[in-house]
Amino acid sequence: MTATPHLDAASARGREFLGTRHAIMAGAMTWVSERNLVSAISNAGGFGVLACGAMPPAMLEAEIAATRALTDKPFGVNLITLHPQLDELIQVCARQQVSHVVLAGGLPPGPAIAAIKGFGAKLMCFAPTAALAKKLVRSGVDAIVIEGSEAGGHIGPVSLTVLAQEILPVITDVPVFVAGGIGRGNAIAAYLDMGASGVQLGTRFAAAAESVAHDRFKQAFVRASAREAIASVQIDPRLPVIPVRALKNAGSDAFNERQREVAAAVDRGEMDLAAGQLAIEHYWAGALRRAVVEGDVETGSLMAGQSVGMVTKVQPVAEIIAELVAEAEAALARANAREAAA
Structure with missing residues (x-):
C-alpha cells in the first residue's frame, strides 16, 4: 500500500469516524448503491453507503446481509426520513448492527435520532445551512454532510464552495464531510485544508466497473x-x-x-x-x-x-480511489513543501 502521510494526517478525523483507510464516502444513489458497489468501495478503503430509497424493511435487511457477505469492512445505510416505514427500517439497522446510519430527505425526527443513537450507531445528517447544522449537532447527530448544488440528483440552491466557507469554520464539534462536484484528488486536498474531515462522491462511482448500472x-x-x-x-x-x-x-x-x-x-x-x-x-x-x-x-x-465531465472511462472502484488518493497526497505534499520553504 502506497504511503500517504500528508493525506492521512489531514483526514485523520474522518478516517477514525468512518473506520476506514481513507475518508472517502460514497453517495447513496438509488438503484446504484447496492451490495456490489458498496462492498467494492469499502473493500478498496473507502466507505460505501447502501441506498435504502423506497425499499421495504425485509428488502433492506436482505441487502445489508448480502453486503456483509461481500465485505468485512465498514459501510453505512442511507435512510430517507419521509419513508413511511422509517421506524421499521431503523429496527432493521439495529438488528443488523449497522455501524453508521445516514438520514437524508429532510429534518430528521427526534424519535428517529434517539432510536439510532440508542442501538449505538453513528448518525450522519445533511445540513444545507450553518444554522441547521448547529441544530443537528445539538440534537445529537455525530457528523454532518454538506452537499453543494454541483451534486447529482436532488439538490439545494447553494454551491459547495460557498457552503464550505459558511459551515466548516463554525461546525467543529463533529466531523463534516463535503460533497458536490468532487471528481479529483486536488479538490479533496483543498477541502481538507479548509477544515473538512472527509469527502463524499457519487458520480464517479456510479460509472465504476462494479456499478450495476446499465x-x-x-x-x-x-x-x-x-x-x-x-x-x-x-x-x-x-x-x-x-x-x-x-x-x-x-x-x-x-x-x-x-x-x-x-x-x-x-x-x-x-x-x-x-x-x-x-x-x-x-x-x-x-x-x-x-x-x-x-x-x-x-x-x-x-x-x-x-x-461527470471528469468521468472519462469505466474504471474499477479500486482504481478510482487510488487515483483520488494519489492526487490528494501530491497536492498536500506540494502545499506542505511551499509552507516549509516560506
Missing part, C-alpha cells in the same frame, strides 16, 4: 461534459418542481414542454391546480430506474453531478 447509463456519463449535467427548472410558480441535476436528454426537454402544457390546461380551466401539480410530480416516476436498470438514456433520468 452500460448505456455509464457510457452516457463517459461522453458527457460538466455543462450537460443541468438542474431541472420550474416553468410556472404554481407548479412546484424539486430541483434535480441530471444529464440533459429528450426526457428533460419533454418535461419542460409538459410543464407548459399543464400550465396552459390549468389556465383554460381544463385541469384544476391540484391535478396539475400531481401531473408534474408524477412525470419522472420510474425514470431513474428506466435509466439505471433498463438503459433508457433518452427518456430516463440520468442523475449526475457536474463532476
Whole structure:
C-alpha cells in the first residue's frame, strides 16, 4: 500500500469516524448503491453507503446481509426520513448492527435520532445551512454532510464552495464531510485544508466497473461534459418542481414542454391546480430506474453531478480511489513543501 502521510494526517478525523483507510464516502444513489458497489468501495478503503430509497424493511435487511457477505469492512445505510416505514427500517439497522446510519430527505425526527443513537450507531445528517447544522449537532447527530448544488440528483440552491466557507469554520464539534462536484484528488486536498474531515462522491462511482448500472447509463456519463449535467427548472410558480441535476436528454426537454402544457390546461380551466401539480410530480416516476436498470438514456433520468465531465472511462472502484488518493497526497505534499520553504 502506497504511503500517504500528508493525506492521512489531514483526514485523520474522518478516517477514525468512518473506520476506514481513507475518508472517502460514497453517495447513496438509488438503484446504484447496492451490495456490489458498496462492498467494492469499502473493500478498496473507502466507505460505501447502501441506498435504502423506497425499499421495504425485509428488502433492506436482505441487502445489508448480502453486503456483509461481500465485505468485512465498514459501510453505512442511507435512510430517507419521509419513508413511511422509517421506524421499521431503523429496527432493521439495529438488528443488523449497522455501524453508521445516514438520514437524508429532510429534518430528521427526534424519535428517529434517539432510536439510532440508542442501538449505538453513528448518525450522519445533511445540513444545507450553518444554522441547521448547529441544530443537528445539538440534537445529537455525530457528523454532518454538506452537499453543494454541483451534486447529482436532488439538490439545494447553494454551491459547495460557498457552503464550505459558511459551515466548516463554525461546525467543529463533529466531523463534516463535503460533497458536490468532487471528481479529483486536488479538490479533496483543498477541502481538507479548509477544515473538512472527509469527502463524499457519487458520480464517479456510479460509472465504476462494479456499478450495476446499465452500460448505456455509464457510457452516457463517459461522453458527457460538466455543462450537460443541468438542474431541472420550474416553468410556472404554481407548479412546484424539486430541483434535480441530471444529464440533459429528450426526457428533460419533454418535461419542460409538459410543464407548459399543464400550465396552459390549468389556465383554460381544463385541469384544476391540484391535478396539475400531481401531473408534474408524477412525470419522472420510474425514470431513474428506466435509466439505471433498463438503459433508457433518452427518456430516463440520468442523475449526475457536474463532476461527470471528469468521468472519462469505466474504471474499477479500486482504481478510482487510488487515483483520488494519489492526487490528494501530491497536492498536500506540494502545499506542505511551499509552507516549509516560506
